[in-house]
Amino acid sequence: MKKVYQLSLVMLLAFTVILAGCGNNNKTNNAASTNAGAATNAPAEATEAPTEAPKTDVKVGLVTDVGGVNDKSFNQSAWEALQALEKESGVEIKYLQSKSNADYEPNLNQFVKGGYNLTWGIGFDLGDAVKKVASENPNANLAIIDSVVEAPNVESVTFSENEGSFLVGVVAGLTTKTNKVGFIGGMESPVIKRFEVGFKAGVEAVNPNAKVTITYAGAYDKPDTGKSLAATLYDAGNDIIFPAAGATGNGVFNEAKSRNKAGGAKVWVIGVDKDQSLEFGDDVTLTSMIKRVDEAVKKVSQQVVDGTFKGGTTTVLGLKDNGVGLPETSKANVSAEILAKVDEYSKKIVDGTIKVPTE
Numbered sequence: 230m231k232k233v234y235q236l237s238l239v240m241l242l243a244f245t246v247i248l249a250g251c252g253n254n255n256k257t258n259n260a261a262s263t264n265a266g267a268a269t270n271a272p273a274e275a276t277e278a279p280t281e282a283p284k285t286d287v288k289v290g291l292v293t294d295v296g297g298v299n300d301k302s303f304n305q306s307a308w309e310a311l312q313a314l315e316k317e318s319g320v321e322i323k324y325l326q327s328k329s330n331a332d333y334e335p336n337l338n339q340f341v342k343g344g345y346n347l348t349w350g351i352g353f354d355l356g357d358a359v360k361k362v363a364s365e366n367p368n369a370n371l372a373i374i375d376s377v378v379e380a381p382n383v384e385s386v387t388f389s390e391n392e393g394s395f396l397v398g399v400v401a402g403l404t405t406k407t408n409k410v411g412f413i414g415g416m417e418s419p420v421i422k423r424f425e426v427g428f429k430a431g432v433e434a435v436n437p438n439a440k441v442t443i444t445y446a447g448a449y450d451k452p453d454t455g456k457s458l459a460a461t462l463y464d465a466g467n468d469i470i471f472p473a474a475g476a477t478g479n480g481v482f483n484e485a486k487s488r489n490k491a492g493g494a495k496v497w498v499i500g501v502d503k504d505q506s507l508e509f510g511d512d513v514t515l516t517s518m519i520k521r522v523d524e525a526v527k528k529v530s531q532q533v534v535d536g537t538f539k540g541g542t543t544t545v546l547g548l549k550d551n552g553v554g555l556p557e558t559s560k561a562n563v564s565a566e567i568l569a570k571v572d573e574y575s576k577k578i579v580d581g582t583i584k585v586p587t588e
Contacts, residue, residue: 287347287534289314290340291324291526292333294352296415296449296475298324303502303522304475307351307374310523311530318534333358341369347533349373349526353420359383370538372529374522375420381541384532386525388546390420391427391585392578393518393553394471396571397499398431400516400559401439401469403567404497408439411462413481415449415474419588424473424501424518426586435570442467446477455480463488463496469515471499482509489513497562504556516559521552549579 289311293304311322325336333355340348341362347370350359356376363371363380372384401410412428414421429441442462446454455477462470463484470485472478478501485498489512500506500517525546532538546552555571563571577583 285319285534287318288321288323288343288345289347289349289530289533290343290345291322291349291351292336292340292355293324293326294333294354294449294475295327295329296352296477297326300449300476301479301503301505301508302475303374303520304351306503306520306522307349307526310526313523314527314530314534318531320530320534330354334362337362337371341366341371346370347372347530347538349530350376351522352376353418354416370533370540372526374525377543379541383541384529384539385543386529386546387420387543388520388522388552389548389585390423390473390518390520390553391430391587392548393520393555394424394427394473395431395434395578395583395585396548396555396575397471397516397518398428398433399435399571399574400431400555400563400567401428401471401499402432402434402436403570404515404563405436405439405469407466407468408436409442409465409467410439411442411444411459411467411470413455413458413462413470413472413474413478414443414445415477416447417445421445421473423587424471426588428471430586431574434574446474449475449477451477452480452483456484459484459498467496468494469497469499471501471518473501473518482513485513486510504558506556506558506561511558511561514558515562516555519554519556521546525552548575 291307291311296304298304298308308324314320315322327333327336337348337358350373353375355373356378359371359373360378363383367382370382374386377385410432412425414425425443432439432441444458446458455474459470459481470481472481482498485496488496497515498513500514502520504517504519506514578585
């Protein structure tokens with residue numbers, strides 16, 4: 230009996246030790262948990278709450294011409310403007326790319342019938358389609374770049390391309406070493422004609438001995454055609470080419486880059502609509518004739534967000550409005566003396582001393 234008692238006492242002591250150990254572990258775990266909570270909460274006091282994106286129910290649709298949204302030119306500028314507006318104002322955006330002229334009207338109607346608050350037509354060629362869709366849907370808001378559509382629910386934006394083209398013509402006329410420069414247009418239209426005549430007038434104003442060769446590709450979406458036309462012009466001694474041809478002009482850059490890489494006589498391209506040195510490099514881009522399609526698209530689209538859309542109006546953007554001009558990157562390849570001459574002519578155009586032809 231005494232032995233049993235002693236054994237029981239030993240077991241009781243052992244059990245007590247185990248319980249004490251468990252109690253200590255629980256205290257340790259609770260402390261760790263408390264400390265972890267404090268560590269987790271500490272940084273929260275120094276962390277700013279994330280900024281909420283703007284909220285709006287406005288939907289804006291964009292219909293490209295056949296050049297497409299990645300034309301590295303005015304369609305792309307327009308789409309980039311809407312992307313910027315999406316981030317800033319929270320608008321819902323979408324584009325439809327037209328493969329042919331037959332796509333213009335159905336693409337516009339897709340946005341209008343889909344309840345979009347604003348539908349853009351990008352390019353002169355969409356003028357008739359925008360006019361028809363606007364007249365059939367008087368309660369819809371539409372806008373167009375590069376054409377004037379007289380309708381109470383359409384806002385039209387055009388540019389003085391001849392003025393900006395005159396300035397890059399000054400650069401070409403003072404830069405050419407062969408006294409031969411070329412112009413490649415997309416399709417013949419009043420818009421592209423303004424590019425052509427402005428460029429020619431600028432060249433002739435500073436270099437009467439220079440010859441300007443004019444040619445048209447007949448398309449805005451044919452880079453191979455642009456490359457072929459550029460090869461012909463460069464072979465004929467033209468050392469600078471100004472393409473106003475949408476994606477077709479990309480082929481001109483490709484041809485120039487190939488020639489410069491091969492080590493022949495240096496040739497240049499003048500960019501259009503965007504600062505194309507950012508896309509093709511300043512080793513081949515002499516300068517660019519910037520056309521602020523992006524600012525126009527963004528401004529008019531913001532009017533819809535603000536409730537101030539001005540249907541039935543036409544806005545013309547020129548040098549005095551900073552709607553056209555040369556980019557800062559021109560300094561990479563254009564001398565300070567030539568840029569000073571550009572500034573001189575720019576002031577004369579703005580104050581009316583020089584009237585740049587339009588056709």
